Amino acid sequence: MRIALVSVGDEILSGDTVNTNAAWLGEQMTERGVAVERVVVVPDRVADIAREVNEALAEYDAVVVTGGLGPTHDDLTMEGVAAAVGVPVEEHPDAVAWVEEHTDYEHADLVPGTTHLPKGARMLPNPAGVAPGAEIEGVYVLPGVPGEMEAMFERVADEFSGEPLFRRVVDVDEPESALLDRIAELREEFDVSVGSYPGDVVRVKIEGADETTVEEAANWFREKTVAP
């Protein structure tokens, strides 16, 4: 399963907010063996949201959109997603019912639009807030507030699964450039993928579909390198 994340919000583009939602979802997906192949941050504009979601939908198995839900003029995600899949937004009876049963709001008191979802969408309840999410044609629309996003994702997490990937990390106290031949040999000897990330030490990540192979590869590499 290969997916894309679309994060909506001017505040992320301007650097006011760090995109921790994408990192959190990336971790969740990786644990489930799902590959996040693309993360895109777009402004609060219907056309940009629609274009990104539409393109991602054509290319990936699912798209997770976060942010831009709610009642204010800059909450445009539902409109953008609806445009991407070619339907209008309209009041969703499940959203109305859920808000009336599970929140302190009466439907009549809610700002118009709060219960509007793309026509034909499945409503995703918001266990930690008011504005509901939605799923339509493999596009999952979640809130931008991290606590709400995480709580809503937990309810649909089972819909994301793939081949589990096993990983071992070997930290090395040598210059990255000195490791090239050994990394090349590692990749030749074992059926694994290897990433190396320089910092205070060089962090070498070894991943693969077979746990024994990954373990053997990590042991082989560890024996040939200098530990910090």
Place this chain on the structure above:
Amino acid sequence: MRIALVSVGDEILSGDTVNTNAAWLGEQMTERGVAVERVVVVPDRVADIAREVNEALAEYDAVVVTGGLGPTHDDLTMEGVAAAVGVPVEEHPDAVAWVEEHTDYEHADLVPGTTHLPKGARMLPNPAGVAPGAEIEGVYVLPGVPGEMEAMFERVADEFSGEPLFRRVVDVDEPESALLDRIAELREEFDVSVGSYPGDVVRVKIEGADETTVEEAANWFREKTVAP
């Protein structure tokens, strides 16, 4: 000036690394009156990097690419950028000279490829590391290690400028949904853009090109709302 950021790295997609580089660059650009209109994170794959950079170049005034510089097999950014602008990568004499003068490395000791840049690029020295960056046709290629990226950006920061944007933030202790009419009135009365961000309080950001207008708008709004 409207720009796009392209962040390269599997480790960002998988959530191992939070994309703080994009947030830092977003802040820097916003301060300079430059609009970041798009942030894309792509895997360590030449084709993905090339496609994103190529598309962004067609649409924006400049593109800043971070990550994937260096000597290992997963450092593919220079190749991707070169493909995006239709040139080969080749050894760059300025990069060779700079490495020999400013680092502890002799050129002969460097891993082949470290001084290879897209043909015709301007070399951007790395004041905090070894691998040089590059600029070609408005595509700026910077390292992924934050300290190196920031030091390299400082040297080209003057090349990014736009209309300054003034901003005031008003925190409000009312539900976001209760503010809608007042936000609508604010947007009608003053030539400003308004963003509202719910959290413990609702943070309302008021921005515009004229500082006096933004100040007046913020005062008007502050008087009409409940402070925390």
